[in-house]
Amino acid sequence: MRTPSARLLEHLDILKPALHEEKEGIVLDVYVIPRAPYDSVEGLRDGRILLRVKAAPEKGKANEAVLDLIADYFDIASSNLRILRGHSSKRKSILLQSFRENR
Numbered sequence: 001m002r003t004p005s006a007r008l009l010e011h012l013d014i015l016k017p018a019l020h021e022e023k024e025g026i027v028l029d030v031y032v033i034p035r036a037p038y039d040s041v042e043g044l045r046d047g048r049i050l051l052r053v054k055a056a057p058e059k060g061k062a063n064e065a066v067l068d069l070i071a072d073y074f075d076i077a078s079s080n081l082r083i084l085r086g087h088s089s090k091r092k093s094i095l096l097q098s099f100r101e102n103r
Contacts (some may be wrong), residue, residue, distance in 0.1 A: 018049045026096040027084060028070065034062040034090075041073050048091065063087060070094060 018029045029048045036052035043050060055065035063083055071078035076096065086092035 015044065015049055017044060017047045022095070024095055024097055028094045028096065030066065030070075030092050030094055032062065032066055032090050032092060034065075039065065039069050041069065057088075063092075066092065067094070 015028075020027050020029075031045050031048040031050050033050070033052045034055060034057045036054055038052060039054055040052045041049060042052060051066055051069055053062055053065035053069060055061040057063075067078050067081045067083070070076075070081055074096075080097050082095045082097055084093040084095045
């Protein structure tokens with residue numbers, strides 16, 4: 001089991017309401033605003049991490065942008081991320097595979 005990146009550990013306490021642990025790793029609950037003017041992580045909204053992505057929700061482009069944004073923000077490989085729930089919804093659950101919260 002890999003250790004979470006320093007960047008992820010920095011944000012765990014702040015983002016705690018949007019995180020929970022499952023068998024496979026840490027799950028982030030996110031709310032996505034597609035077709036935004038810029039890509040960004042905006043903080044929390046109703047217990048979910050608010051993300052803005054420029055990509056349109058067509059042919060998986062927004063989902064791919066979400067995974068890339070999370071990977072970049074937490075300084076982890078996008079190959080360690082997987083959408084568990086919400087493939088066609090603005091509310092998604094993203095699995096950080098192979099990571100465990102060591103707290």
